[in-house]
Amino acid sequence: MRRHTAIGRWPWKQRKQRSKNSQRCRCIRNCSLWPEIKDNVLKQLKHVTQYYHDGPVDIFLHEGLVDDAIAIVDNSYSYDLIRRVMLEVIEQRPKWVVKKACKQAEDIMDAGQSAAYHYAVDWLDRAREAYRIMDHTSDWEAYLSEIRKKHGRKYKLMGLIEEKWTPL
Secondary structure, eight states, X not given: OOOOOHHHHHHHHHHHHHHHHXXXXXXXXXXXXXXHHHHHXXXXXXXXXXXXXXXXXXXXXXXXXXXXXXXXXXXXXXXXXXXXHHXXXXXXXXXXXXXXXXHHHHHHHHHTOGGGHHHHHHHHHHHHHHHHHTTOHHHHHHHHHHHHHHHTTOHXXXXXXXXXXXXX
């Protein structure tokens, strides 16, 4: 008898719910009444508390309300959602991207989650890009050097970092 667990079913339900939310939000944005209802919908979305934030984030980004999108993902644990917002707002809010990306990477590295080191390197890549946009490459190099000092004995992590960025 095959045993089904809630964990095994969870990602499917999560993707399905995200898809529904995104579709609903796209329909609202493409509705001919959007200009008339926009202000009211945006006001309501700022106060919505739900687990799946894809829809509201999509609307905020579409409307250029990057601070509202950032406010939602600041409390989110969704890798994909945070990453998507970072990619959209990196030009306007590079300091936020650096802060959030470094925090995400450090949480993984400090916990020694070797199976997730590739995510940490991806977060570091977001931070590196934001540092580049701010023209603070020396700050990035100093930060990467600190990571190498602090986590130098984590060979899997160091291998991924060396593969991504050559030593200084």
